[in-house]
Amino acid sequence: MNKLNVRVWRGGAEGAFQAFEVPRRESQTVLDVVTHIQRALDATLAYRFACRVGMCGSCAMTVNGVARWTCRTHVDVALKNENQLTIGPLRNLPVIRDLVTDMREFFDKWARAKGSFEGKQTRRDDFAKIRPQSEDRRQIDAAIECIGCAVCYASCDVVAWNPDYLGPAALNRAWTLIKDARDQKKTERLRAVAGDAGCHSCHTHMSCTERCPKHLSPTAGIAGLKREAIFAFTGGSS
Numbered sequence: 001m002n003k004l005n006v007r008v009w010r011g012g013a014e015g016a017f018q019a020f021e022v023p024r025r026e027s028q029t030v031l032d033v034v035t036h037i038q039r040a041l042d043a044t045l046a047y048r049f050a051c052r053v054g055m056c057g058s059c060a061m062t063v064n065g066v067a068r069w070t071c072r073t074h075v076d077v078a079l080k081n082e083n084q085l086t087i088g089p090l091r092n093l094p095v096i097r098d099l100v101t102d103m104r105e106f107f108d109k110w111a112r113a114k115g116s117f118e119g120k121q122t123r124r125d126d127f128a129k130i131r132p133q134s135e136d137r138r139q140i141d142a143a144i145e146c147i148g149c150a151v152c153y154a155s156c157d158v159v160a161w162n163p164d165y166l167g168p169a170a171l172n173r174a175w176t177l178i179k180d181a182r183d184q185k186k187t188e189r190l191r192a193v194a195g196d197a198g199c200h201s202c203h204t205h206m207s208c209t210e211r212c213p214k215h216l217s218p219t220a221g222i223a224g225l226k227r228e229a230i231f232a233f234t235g236g237s238s
């Protein structure tokens with residue numbers, strides 16, 4: 001049987017890669033490889049997953065230097081022309097153990113970017129009428145399907161340089177709410193994302209957009225936030 005040479009990060013911030021040999025299988029995903037190691041070779045390996053179908057966002061890891069959702073990444077794609085798979089935790093997040101990162105800062109930044117909806121209607125009011133073909137609705141639809149996997153966050157060099165930077169996912173979330181006609185917190189949210197560690201820190205490197213497994217473009221949302229913030233706080237035109 002064909003074997004795959006795999007190196008997996010073991011330990012926390014300090015640690016080392018450990019080598020394993022894993023049977024090669026047809027249509028094998030990177031998550032299948034990690035699961036095989038944990039079930040058949042070393043039960044102490046720590047990693048996260050839940051849905052296995054690209055819904056929950058919990059399985060992201062660094063695979064041969066690139067942040068990826070591992071349940072939907074086939075080994076063939078990750079390997080390219082290399083003959084070894086190297087799997088580590090996501091960048092830009094503290095490592096708890098092995099392939100498990102501490103996601104608290106990532107989600108705290110969603111809260112700092114005021115990433116929760118606040119409407120004013122009660123259950124007795126009629127549904128808000130949002131036209132499906134409206135420009136705002138089109139922009140929300142293009143950005144809303146985020147699964148919170150942090151692939152973008154791990155791929156962003158500005159997060160690496162400035163740990164306070166809110167990052168692409170939190171800013172993308174803020175953008176979907178800024179465009180939501182029912183939300184009541186627009187000014188407060190714009191203030192939250194226009195600070196030193198907010199949208200103006202983005203260098204438009206596009207790594208988040210290139211790597212997002214859901215094909216979202218946080219870069220476009222961040223550019224929109226920059227425009228809206230300038231319009232709101234300097235009286236320019238958006």
Ligand code: SF4
Nearest residue numbers: 156202203205206208
């Ligand atoms: S476009 Fe902005 S948020 Fe996205 S990776 Fe580049 S610097 Fe980070």
Ligand code: SF4
Nearest residue numbers: 146147149150152212
């Ligand atoms: S924007 Fe894309 S890469 Fe970033 S957390 Fe959401 S789904 Fe993941």
Ligand code: FES
Nearest residue numbers: 052056057059071
């Ligand atoms: S396990 Fe849920 S997205 Fe991969």
